[in-house]
Amino acid sequence: MLDFPHDIHTHSAYSDGVGGIGDNVAAAEVRGLRLLGISDHSHYLTGRAFNRYIREVRRWREESGITVLAGIEANITHNGVDVAAGMVEKLDYVIASVHLWLDDPEEYVELVKGALLDESVDIIGHFGASFPHIGYPDEESLRELIELAEASGKAFEISSRYRVPDISFIRECIRRGVKLVFASDAHRPRDVGSVSWSERVFKKAGGTKEDLLFGEFL
Numbered sequence: 614m615l616d617f618p619h620d621i622h623t624h625s626a627y628s629d630g631v632g633g634i635g636d637n638v639a640a641a642e643v644r645g646l647r648l649l650g651i652s653d654h655s656h657y658l659t660g661r662a663f664n665r666y667i668r669e670v671r672r673w674r675e676e677s678g679i680t681v682l683a684g685i686e687a688n689i690t691h692n693g694v695d696v697a698a699g700m701v702e703k704l705d706y707v708i709a710s711v712h713l714w715l716d717d718p719e720e721y722v723e724l725v726k727g728a729l730l731d732e733s734v735d736i737i738g739h740f741g742a743s744f745p746h747i748g749y750p751d752e753e754s755l756r757e758l759i760e761l762a763e764a765s766g767k768a769f770e771i772s773s774r775y776r777v778p779d780i781s782f783i784r785e786c787i788r789r790g791v792k793l794v795f796a797s798d799a800h801r802p803r804d805v806g807s808v809s810w811s812e813r814v815f816k817k818a819g820g821t822k823e824d825l826l827f828g829e830f831l
Contacts, residue, residue: 621650622796644806710738
């Protein structure tokens with residue numbers, strides 16, 4: 614059993630996931646989660662689809678025995694984060710992630726800096742997932758990002774799917790008071806709540822409930 618049973622990054626058939634929101638909720642209940650976040654991709658959720666999505670998440674929040682939050686995973690692009698103000702008002706949180714294929718780790722860092730300055734963003738998703746392929750930024754750049762997250766009140770997710778960020782980054786976030794969250798990045802119900810790696814590295818880095826963004830639900 615998890616000591617901090619939550620998963621804030623899951624997908625459903627509203628975007629590129631398999632299964633409905635109710636299936637994710639059921640899987641979360643079976644795994645003993647206390648908090649589940651549904652965070653489908655922003656570019657799938659336009660117009661009426663977004664409104665249906667919000668209504669369904671809220672319905673499951675009322676019917677479930679656990680806390681269910683309505684989130685979204687937005688894309689960090691060269692033109693900013695692709696989530697509209699009208700969407701943010703109806704959401705509990707926004708994850709912003711780099712999904713572009715880049716050749717330069719410093720370009721990746723600059724994109725994340727822009728997202729950290731965006732008032733609509735709450736959490737940076739799977740930070741560093743592409744570093745094994747494009748190279749790693751220097752320590753000074755990483756420190757600057759953590760300092761910017763501290764100043765802007767942003768959080769980073771600890772992704773069990775990609776096993777990022779590394780423990781030194783997590784430890785520095787904890788030291789500076791930057792909040793963290795666990796994330797499976799599940800695209801099918803059976804993977805919901807698969808955050809054992811997230812919790813393990815978080816605890817190894819010295820994390821406690823006070824270091825989690827949604828710790829009040831746990």
